[in-house]
Amino acid sequence: MTTRPRYDVAIVGGGMVGAVLAVALSEADFHVALVEAKQPKSLDPEAGYDLRQSAIAPGPRRLLENLGLWDRLPDNRICPFTGMKVWQADQDDELFLEHTAVGLPELGHIVENALVVDAAWQAFERVDVYCPAKMAALNVEAQAARLTLDDEQEITAALVVGAEGANSPVREAAGITTTGWGYGQRCTVGTVTPERHHRHIAWQRFTETGPVAFLPLADGRCSLAWHADDALADELAELDDDEFCRRLTEASGGVLGRIQHMGTRAAFPLKLMHAREYVQPRVAIAGDAAHVVHPMAGQGVNLGLLDVAELVAALEAGRAAGADAGEITYLKRYQRARMADNMMMLAATDGLKRLYGSHNPLLRSLRGLAISGASRLAPIRQIMISQAVGLSNDGPRLLR
Template identity: 90%
Template sequence: MTTGPRYDVAIVGGGMVGAVLAVALSDADFHVALIEARQPKPLDPEADYELRQSAIAPGPRRVLDNLGLWERVPAKRICAFTGMKVWQAGGDDELFLENTAVGLPELGHIVENALVVDAAWQAFEHVDVYCPARLAALAVDDNAARLTLDDEQEISAALVVGAEGANSPVREAAGIATTGWAYGQRCTVGTVTTAHHHRHIAWQRFTETGPVAFLPLSDGRCSLAWHADEALADELAALDHDEFCRRLTEASGGALGRIEHMGPRAAFPLKLMHAREYVQPRVAIAGDAAHVVHPMAGQGVNLGLLDVAELVAALEAGRTAGADAGELRYLKRYQRARMGDNMMMLAATDGLKRLYGSRNPLLRVLRGLAIGGASRLAPIRRIMISQAAGLSPDGAPLLR
């Protein structure tokens, strides 16, 4: 028998999704433990931007607002964007989505992942943090989820949540199957200086080897996301600074003029992954532990924050009915709320990747027709913007 502390919820993973979930559940008066392998490094507000940035949509941002986390992020490191411009290399049509089409002050904000994580960790007033610590073993019975950590500490909880990323040990220990595939692409990221100001617009040009995207930063520079097939990604990694900038200028079609400088860069592989289920008795998974999407639409973190909102709502509903946090009936409420929407986003991004990554001449024509049609039909543009914004009047309380 486990003799260590007993919690309502034990969260494995202290990244953006896990940390925000810990704050949300703690604020809702659940007794929460967080297990994380590495302490987030202290952030210097004067340092250059971190490599990993996210485009936080208005709906998911409400989760951060309602938890008091958004106000903890240094405002000078956040950049609002009011439009998105999408076009195809070699095509004449372009699609421009703007905030005024749906009456929003902005379409979203670009912010460093690490800043949101730091804001959440600073709010752990009533969260018991086990760090550095990893999950060594998980046993689930009718009464509890029992966690053994790699330092031999033992804790138990009514519910364990895996929020530790795509290679989730909780998901693996629970035997939750996944489906998915690698895309044979890598995404090169970094901070770039362009000749022209971004004008608070997110720019994305589709090429046959993958899209090139520029996300606006608050100091006038851009965060680059260059998705490239493996062969091209290898070639790009070997380029010196000046040649990389020249190739990037070419790949972007000179949309923002010449690329004048590229900061430190890194690349990570792209894949699709979806769990066959999000919950079992006393077990739930969220964020990248449950779903990994192609990043071309910038929805990965947003989907994770929406998971947080719905999981908290489901656990509160269960508590109101007298159930503990591991009751499967209420966990399934979370699964129903999120699985369908997440699958739709996975299908949409996968379809876009295949449509815009094909060299088939017929598909090239269809791509042009798709962009041209959407650009000329205001109702379609409004639907696209509303979907990307993640706003729903019927959503969980943290989304209102």
Template identity: 40%
Template sequence: MSGYDADILIAGGGPIGLAAAIALQRAGFTVRLIERSPQAPSFDSNQTDARVYALAPASLDFLDRLDAGEPLRALRHCPYRAMRVWDQHPERPLRFDAAEAGAEHLGAIVEHAALAAALWQALPPGITELGAEIVAAKTEEGQAELGLADGRVLRGRLLLAADGPDSPLRARLEIPTVGWSYQQQALVCHLRTALPHAGTAWQRFLPGGPLALLPLADGRVSLVWSCDKALATELLALSDADFALRLSVASQGVLGALSEPTPRRVFPLRLLHAQDYHAPGLVLVGDAAHVVHPLAGQGLNLGLADVATLTASLAAARDAGRGWWRPRTLAAYARQRKAENLEMLALTDGLKRLFGNEQASLRALRNLGLGLVNRLPLAKPALLARALGR
């Protein structure tokens, strides 16, 4: 492989770039991972990370296959067995229970810091460039070249862009996108609850956006409250006590009084989809390819599925003696993943619109819908299977 620093150059050491580096290296490809942050991910059990993910069982299985599942469980993670979703009547929620699907759990809530540290532990040594800012990129079929801020140039056969929702590479290499801002922000923090969370994920659809209370291993809950910017600004400005009271009311007391919020953070919300997931010498994965509303907690799950599919496609092409870097191989990956990602984009966008609309007819439809799904023998297993990533 003369002239190349690795088969595959991976831009971005977020959870998706880390997972891709492990999966591709295990599949027999040589890999270089380039991340602008100078610090290796680490986990401090005395600290909490307000950024959490609801990982589906399919994602947890994939992490196990990467040998990152065990370290993650050893750090901190909270399996959840049930979900309760409602808009006006907490006593009549849409219920999802793992037992109904014959599963042990519906997934696990994990903190970003724990996931990144677990993936880092599973990463082969010596393949990562930390503190390396990518400032130039050039790709063609079977060739990729990255210029770093320190003047070095790295070469590979394929460049994998895992550089997040703002993907500088996607912009630099002129991959067009479609999408829009939701003009909303997600406000996140952790809180204590008067009533036990009972290993259940709670989600209320408010007219301004969904409010989720996700169970954490230390008994607290993680809040993800999607709302317009004006409300987010107002909520950020409240004292801890006033904020907790406001949230206890907004969640209709399902977990009793909430208290002791950790520092609040906000993330802007948008929908984004790259029109192409590949170009000669380039392939996109994770948020670089698609950004979804967090109301269904699916962004990272979709990204991990991208990594699993891409790794399998490249390895199958190589094993069949075909050029694994060829557009045909990359197109097969893109076709498979676009179908599932677009379905989730449409589902989350549709739900956001349905629940964000206060027209009386839509409100009635929503209430009818939640009740119906509970009773329909076919709809519920299908929704459950989707949530489990099956």
């Protein structure tokens, strides 16, 4: 069995949250190991868009800028959006949130997840990478956590972080329980070519079976997120591209004209999940390992990147006080900083899903009033935008 030097932090999971966390901790002079099952694919700048796209808010973007990762992203694959338009299929009122309400040049950027992952992996100068490798066992001892990998290598670290997604082996091995439920819906994603330009606006139309959202892409096309009840999702999966485009044009109310082309598409199930705790002695979880939200608000990745900023801040505070990275006192500081905010977002997206997914006539009336009221009251619109962009002057240093 190979003996490895002790690390400050060993991260399991090299996706967006895990990879960015590895860069952030290494830049903060922590000794970091990263364990990942599969090497990320090299990106061809001439290839089509990846299916997974995220709306990166200004706060998390600042984190990426402070780590030098934002400048590594190719400009021609990033699209700023300056407004969000939300409306209900059977109502005339619409809610339009625009960047001028908070004095920003944009509300966020649509970015392929794979681009951020690639940028982070290219910045691993001071990160020891174990790939391909999987965690086979986790043992927590008084002075260290011990990871055994599937190739029998052993890693010891003051702290092990699970950032390997909703089915986190680290979370399971640590005995951290979760609560949550499925929504009986799937989200169909892909790149669509509309008849009209998106005008750098994110569009979302609520229908009885779920919202249809278009996110603007740099070349004038849109990234589709069509949330549909399982029965409809099954039906959509069987359609050829021409019929799918016709149905999508109808479901979107033709807001961007006729949908002319649909690229490769895929669908994934929607659920809510929240861990009952984010930390234990020498163990922490972050990103989807800790929380999974309904994607209608587009906040999943942003929440994970905010986790990164707060976890780094907590570990830096512990080090300044002479504690190692696995000290529970400072890990709980991270949990306090993130759990309440994440629970608020989970509750908000769950409430929206239930409000807009209900066939109850009273709720149908209330959701129309909600859009109508928010569209007429500027202070409400400004509060909604401020929450969405994720900027704070008194937060952790990586967000400032």
